[in-house]
Amino acid sequence: MSEPARQARDALAILAVLTVAWQGAYEYAGAVAVTPPLGTVAFAAHLLGSARFWEHAAATGLALADAFAIAAVLGVLGGLALGLWRYAADVTEPVLAALYAVPKITLYPVILLLFGLGLPAKVAFGVIHGVIPVTLLTLSAVRGIRPVLLRTARVLRLTPRETMRHVLAPAVLAEIVTGLRLCFSLTLLGVLIGEMFASQRGLGFLIINGINNHDVRMTTAVVLLVVVAAVLANALLLATDRTLHRG
Amino acid sequence: MSGAAAHARLTGVTRVYAGPTHVHALGPLDLDVARGEFLAVVGPSGCGKSTLLDVLAGLAAPSSGEAWFEDRRIAGTVPDGIGVVFQEDASFPWLTVADNVAFGLRRAGLDGAEIRRRVEDALGFMGLGEFARAYPAQLSGGMRQRVCIARTLVLAPRFILLDEPFGALDQQTRLLMGDELLRLWRRTGATVLLITHALDEAAMLADRVGVMSARPGRFIAFVPTGWPRDRDSRVVSAPEFGALTAQLWSHLRPESLRAMGQARA
Ligand SMILES: Nc1ncnc2c1ncn2[C@@H]1O[C@H](COP(=O)(O)OP(=O)(O)O)[C@@H](O)[C@H]1O
Ligand SMILES: [Mg+2]
Numbered sequence: 001m002s003e004p005a006r007q008a009r010d011a012l013a014i015l016a017v018l019t020v021a022w023q024g025a026y027e028y029a030g031a032v033a034v035t036p037p038l039g040t041v042a043f044a045a046h047l048l049g050s051a052r053f054w055e056h057a058a059a060t061g062l063a064l065a066d067a068f069a070i071a072a073v074l075g076v077l078g079g080l081a082l083g084l085w086r087y088a089a090d091v092t093e094p095v096l097a098a099l100y101a102v103p104k105i106t107l108y109p110v111i112l113l114l115f116g117l118g119l120p121a122k123v124a125f126g127v128i129h130g131v132i133p134v135t136l137l138t139l140s141a142v143r144g145i146r147p148v149l150l151r152t153a154r155v156l157r158l159t160p161r162e163t164m165r166h167v168l169a170p171a172v173l174a175e176i177v178t179g180l181r182l183c184f185s186l187t188l189l190g191v192l193i194g195e196m197f198a199s200q201r202g203l204g205f206l207i208i209n210g211i212n213n214h215d216v217r218m219t220t221a222v223v224l225l226v227v228v229a230a231v232l233a234n235a236l237l238l239a240t241d242r243t244l245h246r247g
Numbered sequence: 248m249s250g251a252a253a254h255a256r257l258t259g260v261t262r263v264y265a266g267p268t269h270v271h272a273l274g275p276l277d278l279d280v281a282r283g284e285f286l287a288v289v290g291p292s293g294c295g296k297s298t299l300l301d302v303l304a305g306l307a308a309p310s311s312g313e314a315w316f317e318d319r320r321i322a323g324t325v326p327d328g329i330g331v332v333f334q335e336d337a338s339f340p341w342l343t344v345a346d347n348v349a350f351g352l353r354r355a356g357l358d359g360a361e362i363r364r365r366v367e368d369a370l371g372f373m374g375l376g377e378f379a380r381a382y383p384a385q386l387s388g389g390m391r392q393r394v395c396i397a398r399t400l401v402l403a404p405r406f407i408l409l410d411e412p413f414g415a416l417d418q419q420t421r422l423l424m425g426d427e428l429l430r431l432w433r434r435t436g437a438t439v440l441l442i443t444h445a446l447d448e449a450a451m452l453a454d455r456v457g458v459m460s461a462r463p464g465r466f467i468a469f470v471p472t473g474w475p476r477d478r479d480s481r482v483v484s485a486p487e488f489g490a491l492t493a494q495l496w497s498h499l500r501p502e503s504l505r506a507m508g509q510a511r512a
Contacts, residue, residue: 148335154306155331156351156402157324166354170341 035220044221059201060191063119067126068187072180075131079138079179080168089139100132105193112198122194122202129190130183137179141172174244181237188230253279254438255303255406259312261463262298271463272298275312278457278466280406285432285439287449289499290459291506296442297334299464300410303440304331316406330404330437334411338383338394345370345379348397355402369397372434373427389420393427400431406438407431413448421445422480425452429479446499450491451482458498461505468498 019037026036035043047053082089107128115121149171153163195204203222210219261274273295280286290296301307302314305325314321317328325331338347348369352362370376373393383391392412399407409428413421425448432439443449449456450472458468472491474482482488 146335148333148337149339151306151331151333152337152339155304155325155329156354157327158354162354166350167339170339173341 031216032214033216035217040217040220040224043217044224047218047221047225053206056202056206059119059199060195060203063122063126063191063194063202064188066119067123067130067191068184070123071127071130071183071187072134074127075134075179075183076138076176078131079135079176080142080164080172082135083139083142083172084164084168089143093136093139096132096136100136104128104190108193108197111194117198117200121198122191125194126187126190130187133186134176134179134183137182138172138176141175141179142168144175145171174241177237177241177244181234181241184233184237185230188226192226253315254282254284254317255280255440256315257302257309257312258315260302260309260314261311262295262302262307263310273302273462273464274309276465280438280440282438283436285429285441285452285454286457287441287443287453287455288457288459289443289446289449289495290464291461291499291503292444293506293510294459294462294502295464296459297410299459300331300408300440300442304329304408306331328405330399330402330407332392332395332399332407332409332412334414336383336388336391336395338391338398340383343380343382344375344386344394347383347394348375348401350398351402365401369401372400372431373397389416389424392416392424396427396431400435403435404437406440408440408442410442411444412441414444421448422451422483426479428452433476446492446495447483447488450488450495451478451480456495458495459502461502461509467502470494470498 022034022037026034034040082092104125108125111121111124111128115124145168149167150163153167158166191202192204192207195202196208199205203226206222207219207226210216210222255278257276257278259275259277261276262272264270264272276299278299288296288299298307302309303316303321305314305316305321305323308323316326319326338344339350342350345366349362349366352365357365366379367376370379373396375390375393375397378386378390383394386394392415396412413424416424428439428441429452431437441449441452453472454474456470456472457466458470459465460467470491473487
């Protein structure tokens with residue numbers, strides 16, 4: 001069996017298990033909690049054809065793109081800077097790890113006070129979920145770099161900038177892509193939560209609104225679509241990740 | 248005080264690693280390396296050989312004394328004209344062999360045709376021609392070390408420092424790499440300083456062998472080998488070769504014993 005064939009088989013097996021579990025949840029809790037697989041897929045397909053759904057999807061996409069870009073840039077640059085500045089890293093790393101352990105939902109009122117309802121709050125909430133893991137992974141990648149490569153940079157008389165661009169960056173790239181993958185999932189989580197509590201737009205809003213209006217079909221179908229989109233995005237990043245780690 | 252006579256010169260150099268352990272690693276020592284000379288340095292492990300290289304290359308500042316290269320005091324940065332090959336594999340794993348070798352030339356801003364010409368030449372010289380597009384991960388340790396030598400060589404350094412570059416290789420490969428190093432030295436006319444723990448390697452390759460004491464390392468003897476310039480690894484079967492390594496060992500033996508005692512203490 002070839003590698004892609006095996007992956008396809010594994011994906012199908014997981015899909016089958018999930019479908020059975022989903023059907024089981026429906027049998028157990030009934031239509032007040034979830035709608036069954038077949039009906040949901042049909043309704044999801046219907047949603048994909050409606051302009052209103054795409055408006056909400058676009059709102060989420062915009063917030064996610066902003067939040068991911070901000071978290072990725074802040075995290076990668078912050079991680080690089082901390083990694084190069086040993087003392088700052090020693091001080092900051094435990095603080096970041098501790099901050100990351102804080103349930104971020106508790107910060108939500110503060111975010112709302114700072115940014116008000118709407119896009120900026122969603123973006124901020126996405127960023128605080130995604131930025132710390134990518135910072136920590138970048139930092140550990142910079143620390144893990146073999147010292148002889150940096151000595152080589154000095155012998156080749158590279159400026160600090162050239163060292164950063166031509167030695168440090170490529171040496172840590174593979175780890176950073178792993179960090180970005182994690183950052184993406186967590187940022188999406190943050191944005192969706194943000195939409196659930198402080199927005200009139202977006203997929204998170206559709207989900208919570210479905211619950212409030214007892215529109216279980218809507219909630220289940222949107223969750224399904226979000227899961228499918230997230231899995232696809234993750235697969236794409238994972239493929240990049242694997243290619244880079246092979247080298 | 249200036250370094251006018253020698254290509255590289257150390258005067259009264261010491262190096263102390265500060266901190267809780269406070270290791271006095273090197274010196275005080277003086278050293279003159281003549282222009283175009285092939286100097287080997289041997290010494291017990293931990294005696295300060297790599298520290299000596301760091302000071303000469305400008306990678307570490309002496310704690311006292313002065314380091315000179317081409318009549319300029321070495322301060323803070325690696326001077327132009329110095330090339331270093333480290334003991335560890337220092338090839339960039341994300342670049343192909345050809346891109347590794349071209350790396351320094353690209354940073355120096357040479358034009359594409361000139362870079363291609365020099366890289367091709369260096370790859371051919373180091374026997375890496377077929378592997379230009381391979382990545383270091385696909386090569387053996389010996390070939391990766393050749394990539395690092397080629398990357399240094401293309402920059403045409405006037406002073407090449409090598410820190411136990413063949414340490415990880417088997418004996419036959421080491422002899423052959425030694426021959427390549429001799430060819431390189433003859434062709435470029437560069438000054439070479441080779442640090443090694445192998446007495447036979449030092450005796451076979453160098454014009455002169457500096458023997459270092461146990462830590463803190465100083466020079467206890469300089470032994471001229473007397474080989475002609477166009478020598479190769481076959482000098483190991485010359486009658487003088489045995490006497491030469493025996494002489495080196497008689498200098499080194501008490502120091503090695505002392506170093507073992509230090510390690511045990
Ligand atoms: N960064 C460092 N900090 C403290 N001690 C060091 C450091 N680098 C080397 N040393 C010590 O200095 C001595 C000389 O080291 P080195 O120059 O690497 O020796 P060699 O290359 O001859 O084996 C050793 O005792 C080593 O443990
Ligand atoms: Mg050493």
